[in-house]
Amino acid sequence: MKLLHVDSSILSADSVSRTIGTAIVERMRQAAPGLEVLSRDLAAEPLPHLSLANLASDHPIAAAHGFSQDVSAARTASQDALQEFLDADIVVIGAPMYNFTISSQLKAWIDRIIAPGKTFRYGEKGPEGLAGEKRVIIVVTRGGFYGAGTPMAAAEHAETYLRLVFGFIGVTNPEIIIAEGVQMGPGQRAVALQGGLEAAAHLRAA
Numbered sequence: 001m002k003l004l005h006v007d008s009s010i011l012s013a014d015s016v017s018r019t020i021g022t023a024i025v026e027r028m029r030q031a032a033p034g035l036e037v038l039s040r041d042l043a044a045e046p047l048p049h050l051s052l053a054n055l056a057s058d059h060p061i062a063a064a065h066g067f068s069q070d071v072s073a074a075r076t077a078s079q080d081a082l083q084e085f086l087d088a089d090i091v092v093i094g095a096p097m098y099n100f101t102i103s104s105q106l107k108a109w110i111d112r113i114i115a116p117g118k119t120f121r122y123g124e125k126g127p128e129g130l131a132g133e134k135r136v137i138i139v140v141t142r143g144g145f146y147g148a149g150t151p152m153a154a155a156e157h158a159e160t161y162l163r164l165v166f167g168f169i170g171v172t173n174p175e176i177i178i179a180e181g182v183q184m185g186p187g188q189r190a191v192a193l194q195g196g197l198e199a200a201a202h203l204r205a206a
């Protein structure tokens, strides 16, 4: 069994999403000895913005532009990111909220994994997700509070976006742990971190 661990916080050791994500990976590792874990740190090694020059060679748009045979390093890097996702049984994602949505680093990764013919396709009934067999666990961290009924609820475009995008590729029920209010003082930060770690400890074992 394979687990892909994706981090996107620009903070390192101090990051709440990294701390909770690491706890999740450890829990899965203990539950499934022999679990193969691959880590991709999008802050340490960012993928560039998606462009025609770095679309995977077998992407229909690259093919339409005559790039099917082009296996340049930029295209290979995109293909590798997609393949890691396709190969994974479990995907753990750290997703801090930056400016009301996910980080641009995580968006660049999502731009690689939403791949026609690989993770979704359009059929007669509209779009069909092809990645529904995967278990996706997402840690969303936020400086403020965005829950239902709060004044900032309408500004939440991180969790809502991730639910939509993973639903689109067939992962209709991602497991989402939310640690919020992280910037509302050390006490609330500790509460949010502790709550996230407890939720991680109660996740279904791999």
Ligand SMILES: Cc1cc2nc3c(=O)[nH]c(=O)nc-3n(C[C@H](O)[C@H](O)[C@H](O)COP(=O)(O)O)c2cc1C
Residues within 6 Å of the ligand: 009, 010, 011, 014, 015, 016, 017, 018, 095, 096, 097, 098, 099, 100, 101, 141, 142, 143, 144, 145, 182, 183
């Ligand atoms: C560049 C930047 C932008 C941020 N924008 C928001 C925001 O729009 N809303 C919010 O609630 N918190 C915001 N925050 C706070 C983070 O979401 C919060 O600190 C979270 O804990 C970050 O996750 P991490 O600890 O894993 O890095 C921002 C933080 C940074 C560094």
